[in-house]
Amino acid sequence: MDQESIDIYLNALESGSERRKDINLIIVGKKGVGKTSLVRRMFGEELKGVKKTNGIDIHRRRCQINLSDMEWKKVTDTTLVREKSINNRIMQVMIKTLNHEKEKTKRNNPKNKAETSISGTTETDENEETTEISLLKHERELSSIIKSDIDLQDDDNYAMLTVWDFAGDIEYYNTHQTFLNPDAIYLVVASLHDIDDTDSYGTFNFWMDTIHCYGNVADKNEGLLQSDGTDHLLDPPVIAIGTHKDKFQDENQCRELLASYTDTIFKDSKLHLRSTHLLSNTNDKEQAFRKLRNEIFTTASNSQNWNREYPVKFLQLEKAINSELKQIIPFDRVKELGANISIPITDNKELRLFLRFQHEVGNLIYYEDIPSYIILDPQWLVNAFKCIVTAKQFQLKLPHLQWEELKQTGKMDKKLLDAILQKQSDDMPIHKEHILEVIEKFDIIIYPSLLTDCGNVQKETCFYVPCLIQTSKIEDIDKLFNVPDSCKSTCLCFIFRFLPPHLISNLFVSCLRAYPLAAVRGQKGIFKDSCVFNISKSGCAKFVLAKSNHMIELQVWQWSKANLKRNQDVLQFVEMEINRIVNTRYKLKTVSFEKKWKCETTSYSFDKGFHEFDEMHDGEFYFCEEHATIHRYEDHWSGEKTKEPEELNNEQRNFTRLSMVVLDILRTVLYDQLDLDKNLGQLLFPCDQYDITSLYQEHRKLNKHIPSKRRWGGGRTVDDIPPNEACIGDDIERIRLIRNEMQHSTVFALDATRYQSLIAIIEKMLSRFDQRNNLTEDPYVNRLQDIRKMELKTRNHEDIMGLIKKGLKRKFDEFVDTLDI
Ligand SMILES: Nc1nc2c(ncn2[C@@H]2O[C@H](COP(=O)(O)OP(=O)(O)OP(=O)(O)O)[C@@H](O)[C@H]2O)c(=O)[nH]1
Ligand SMILES: [Mg+2]
Ligand SMILES: [Zn+2]
Incomplete structure (x- = not known):
């Protein structure tokens, strides 16, 4: 939570609070492994009539866990039970508040009630009137609860459980992700029986990886090692379940089979795993399921949000929303409901925080970036x-x-x-x-x-x-577009240790924002795992992106004369987007990839025989593992040139900063001074039309501020002007000399000593100008500090270039050239 939300939350707690225990349990796994059966058994139900969960369906069920005997109490009418429990909670707090408020009103206002309501219209009594209204509301709410004839005994001793049973059809994994929740507990189910099916491992891994991607942001930092050398566990927690145990005689064999699933999980995804269970949904006794229930409970009670304090007004609004009996409501309706509860919530930010909590516990679906509707x-x-x-x-x-x-x-x-x-x-x-x-x-x-x-x-x-x-076979994508081998670049491969399951489709969307989709004979070049884009308007240059195993491949096709710049641009774009998606969408810090290449005529699904970038020079021959022959190497990506530019070193930074000071501040100083001096109605061109030389010439011509030594020019460096010579003319001379020193420098570097001494001289000079001109709003010295503090990267060189306009631009260009950006 950000600081603002924490403040809002703490504030909300002041309205009274309640402890809250929620478990949000999500069950995933391959089709037919026994998810629905498992849910039934956990709820103590018969297995008869379990139907396969239809395609995309997701069943949500609710129950209460009694904390004294750990029994799961099914809830047939969800609304009613929630209503009842919420009522009880609200009741307790409200009675407390009511008494407290009454006390307070009595203390502050000894008048009787009738008097208060009559005088309530006067200004001074406004506060009392509000108290009075809220007291009335409390009373009304209380009596409505009492009238609703619900069992009012203390029902506080339970946890609320929501179970989500997903269908296992692979086609719908895309839609399932919308329901994943970083605050849930996951059961990832695998059948011990269909271990021969390679899909089984794939699906198990897919779910572990997906959970890892949508997990808690804060946990995903690198350096997962704890001080004692063991790995930190990650949230959300996962319990792995192996079903169909009844099909084996030997328990040890079952254990090994389940281990064969968990062993293949990617290292970081594994850190979500808390425990494993072997089960037979058909044969096991109740005992086995009780054990699993307890495990789920223990896992939940170790979670951060367990038993957290929850504002009573949030409970009130939850109650109001649950009694809506609608499937989807607009945000405005939530706002309306919020305004009408006895402790109203009117602030949008507070309402959004409330909805976030509600989403976390699985009570509703609310996407913070699509806030207009709430799905109940x-x-x-x-x-x-x-x-x-x-x-x-x-x-x-x-x-x-x-x-x-x-x-x-x-x-x-x-x-x-x-x-x-x-x-x-x-x-x-x-x-x-x-x-x-x-x-x-x-x-x-x-x-x-x-x-x-x-x-x-x-x-x-x-x-x-x-x-x-x-789905088209990615091997054939080039055939679809009839691409001659001679038009293809080498195939660039981003090889991932861990490839986030949805990365490729997110990447397609990014590319579609920047490049038009290619088409051939009315068939758009977009498939499940591959996509072809046009680079040039003519369509004579295209690139293909394809996903295969743990890699994303990029190849440029150019029917016209090959243009390396195109390859570089596309590569740069794709790489940037991959990084952006991984860092912002999944917030994964541990995803990394290597860039390698394969030969031009590769079959995209071939995932061996990669070559390093700096391995070859143009014209050399190499042995291609895929085609068992030698090819002549041609550099299609200019690997050298696409490398991240080096950071500036300290001396280059000094030089850049001082250039900026000269060209941004000192030039302005001369200009401003000239503007003041020429207050004779003579208009100046805008500042950026002058360079230092021309401004200096103007001052010299005007001859208004003659230097202390009574003549213009001369001197080798700024040190030749003694510090006690401090009139305007002396400072104009200083500016000229500093500018010359930068201009005539033979290197793009300035050592620390010289930099410090120049800055000291400039600072003194600028504060003199500030004083002379009474510049209070935007003193030159502040601008100097800004430039001194500014972060500099060669990546910003464009900005810097914008500032370093004339004189030093040439030097800068030379410098930038050496960086090969
Ligand atoms: N022998 C045996 N059969 C099981 C076990 N678990 C489930 N089954 C049977 O497997 C079939 C599929 O079970 P479901 O619970 O529908 O599986 P599911 O994972 O919910 O399937 P989808 O919803 O289609 O993804 C049913 O006929 C179950 O009776 C088990 O542990 N042992
Ligand atoms: Mg099912
Ligand atoms: Zn080859």
Whole structure:
């Protein structure tokens, strides 16, 4: 939480607080491994009639855990139980507050009640009136609770559990990510029985990695080692479950099988793992499930948010929201509800904090970056996704519409979407925009407004759903575009230790913002794991991005004469975007990749025989592992030139800073002075039209501030002017000499001693100018301090160049040239 939120929260707690224990449990794993069965058994239910969880569905169930006997008490009518428990909590605090307030009112205002309400209109009594109103509200609320005929005995001794059972179909993993929560506990389920299926390992790893990506930000720092040398565990916690134990005789064998799953997990993802369990959903006794329940409870009670203090007014608003009986409500409605509870919440920031908490505990779905709607029932969002992701199932109901394009290219017309939404409940079409916003946020759809290509897609009339596109084999992507081998660059590979599962689709979206999508014979170059973009308008230069195993590959195709600059630009862009996505979207600090290359005619899925960048020189031959032959090397990426420019060293920094002082401040000083002197109606050109030399010449011509030694010019360095010569003319001379010293320097460097002594001279001189001109608003000396403190990187060289306009620009250019930027 940021400081502001902490303050708001602490403030909210002052309205009264309650301890809160919530467990948000999310169950994931491959299709058919026994997730739903597991949930049933944990809830003490029979397995009869377990149906496979349909495609995209997510079932949310609630229960209370009694803290005295650890029993899970099913909640059939969620609203009612929550209502009851919330009422109890509110009651206790409200009675306390009510008594306290009454006491206070009595103490402050000995008049009787009737008098207060009559005099309530006068200004001085405004506070009392508000107290009075809130007391009335409290009373009204209390009596409504009492009337609602709910068991009022103390029901405080429980934790609230929310369980999410995801369907295992791989096609919907894209939509599942929208429901992942960094504050949940995860059960990752694997079947011990289908261990021969390679997908089993892949899916298990996929979930562990995905959880790692969407986990807690604060934990993901490097340096995970604790002081005692062991690794820090990461949140969210994961419990690994091996099911179908009944199919084996030997418990040891089961243990080994489950270990074969957990052993393959990526090192950092493994740090989420808290414990493992072997189970048979069909044969195990209740005892085994109790053990798992206790484990879940222990894991939860060790979490940071367990038993945290929760503002009572948040509870009140939670109650108000739960009694809405709607599936989705606008933020404004939450605001309205917030204003009407007995301790009102009116501040938007506080409301948002409340919603964040509610999202964390799984009570509702609220995305901070799409705050306009709040989804109260996750199934609503699932249904909405279904319209898009499983659109095909509507085909028979809406036969008159165009489906072919959707199947071929993943392009969905808005008309098609509207028609599908119309087939759903009433509020679906109304919330169309919000639905689209949510799935766009997760890159499930891509808007055509991004596709600025020659396909003539009109803005906003359609979008692409990449996960619906028929997968093409990435080996064939070059054949689809009929690319001759001679047009291909070497294949650049970003090889990851850990490749975040959704990175490639996020990367496609980034590229689509910058490059038009390529197409051939009406087929757009966008597939699940590969995408082709146009670099040049003519289409004669394209690049392909493809994901294969743990790598992302980049190849440029140029039918016209190869232009290396293009390759470099694309490479720079892609690399920058990968870093940006990893750092900002996943907030992963531990993701890293190596850049290597393979030969031009590689089959993209081949993941061996990489070469290092500095290994070869143009024209040399190398042995290609993939084709078992030798090729002639040609540098297509100018690896040297794309390296990050070196940081400036200290002496270069000194030189840059002083150049900036000269050209930014000292030039302005001369100009301002001239402006004052020429107060004879003679207009000056804007400051940036002059360089120091011309300004100095002007002063000399004007001859108003003659130097102490009675003549202009002369001297070798600024040290030749004695410190006691301090009139305006002397300072104009100083500026000239300092500028000359910089201008005539033969190196782009200035040692510390010289830098310090020049700065000291300049500082004294500037404060004299400040005094003379009574410059209080923006004193020159402050500007000097700014430049001295400024962070300098060669990356900022453009800015610096902007400042170092004339004289020293040439020097700077030379310097920049040596850096090969
Ligand atoms: N023998 C045996 N069968 C099991 C076990 N767990 C689940 N099953 C059976 O496996 C089948 C699938 O179980 P589900 O609970 O529907 O699996 P799921 O993971 O929820 O499947 P999806 O929702 O389709 O992803 C059912 O017929 C279960 O009875 C187990 O531990 N042992
Ligand atoms: Mg299921
Ligand atoms: Zn080769």
